[in-house]
Amino acid sequence: EDQVTQSPEALRLQEGESSSLNCSYTVSGLRGLFWYRQDPGKGPEFLFTLYSAGEEKEKERLKATLTKKESFLHITAPKPEDSATYLCAAAGNTGKLIFGQGTTLQVKP
Amino acid sequence: DAGVTQSPTHLIKTRGQQVTLRCSPKSGHDTVSWYQQALGQGPQFIFQYYEEEERQRGNFPDRFSGHQFPNYSSELNVNALLLGDSALYLCASSLPGNYGYTFGSGTRLTVV
Numbered sequence: 462e463d464q465v466t467q468s469p470e471a472l473r474l475q476e477g478e479s480s481s482l483n484c485s486y487t488v489s490g491l492r493g494l495f496w497y498r499q500d501p502g503k504g505p506e507f508l509f510t511l512y513s514a515g516e517e518k519e520k521e522r523l524k525a526t527l528t529k530k531e532s533f534l535h536i537t538a539p540k541p542e543d544s545a546t547y548l549c550a551a552a553g554n555t556g557k558l559i560f561g562q563g564t565t566l567q568v569k570p
Numbered sequence: 571d572a573g574v575t576q577s578p579t580h581l582i583k584t585r586g587q588q589v590t591l592r593c594s595p596k597s598g599h600d601t602v603s604w605y606q607q608a609l610g611q612g613p614q615f616i617f618q619y620y621e622e623e624e625r626q627r628g629n630f631p632d633r634f635s636g637h638q639f640p641n642y643s644s645e646l647n648v649n650a651l652l653l654g655d656s657a658l659y660l661c662a663s664s665l666p667g668n669y670g671y672t673f674g675s676g677t678r679l680t681v682v
Contacts (some may be wrong), residue, residue: 467612496604503572504660504673505613548612552669556626559605560612 463488465551467561470546474539474568482564484549494532496525497548499563505548537566574663574674580582582680583651589679591646595663596672601625602644603671605660606637618643620666648679650665 464487474480486494493512497505507551509518511527518525524535534547544567550560575594583589591592595602605613615628617637637645642663650676659679662671 465612492621495669497669498671502661502678504675505671506671507672550612550669555629556624557615558669558671559615559617560602560605562612 463551463555463559464555465549465559465561467547467549467564469564470564471569472560474536474566476540476568476570477538479535479537479539481536482547482549482560482566484532484534485530486532486549486551488554488559489529490554492552492554494527494536495550495552495558496523496532496534497550499546499548509546529531536566539566541568541570544568574672576659576661576674576677578677579675580678580680582682585651585653586667587651587682588647588649589651591648591661591679593644593646593661593663593670593674593679595642595644595661599663599665599672599675601664601666602642602669603664605662607658607660607676609657616646616682623642627630629675646649651681653681655679 466485468483496508499505508524514529546563546565548563581652603618604616607613622638633649658676660676661674
């Protein structure tokens, strides 16, 4: 069964303190690995799509990377406005987009 | 360009009642997926509609049903509501076979 697991569940950082979020996946026939950002009471907002091991994508202070079993979302010098829940999702041969439980990030000034 | 629109934004229902949630996809998108998100959890896939037919379904009972209309809008129906159905219901639209989903802001359903 396809599965996506994220760690840690929650992360508190000081402004400027870089860190990484982990997403482990078990998916048959990976078609894509996706990162979303979700603010409280809102729907997920698309950030990145990764298709193959070794691929990297960047956007402002965020960089997503992909291996054959994991994806990482690196946050460099975060700001308070980066506080949100970050969701990882994977799509495989089933055609379903399966989400992890998310990592809630809090960045303190 | 309008994104995904969901209605209503909030809803309170009593156990045993039935509810209908509505979704209008992003302009140009013809595939609609529905997700249930419990508090503190990731979204769980309910089902996906394309060409007015259910194409994929997650592990949800038959109490959950849906419909897609010729204009690509969609409805999610839940019968015999349980307290455990309380959640944020998310609609996402996309092009066929494309997982770059655009999500709506969701409908917050509370069952009392």
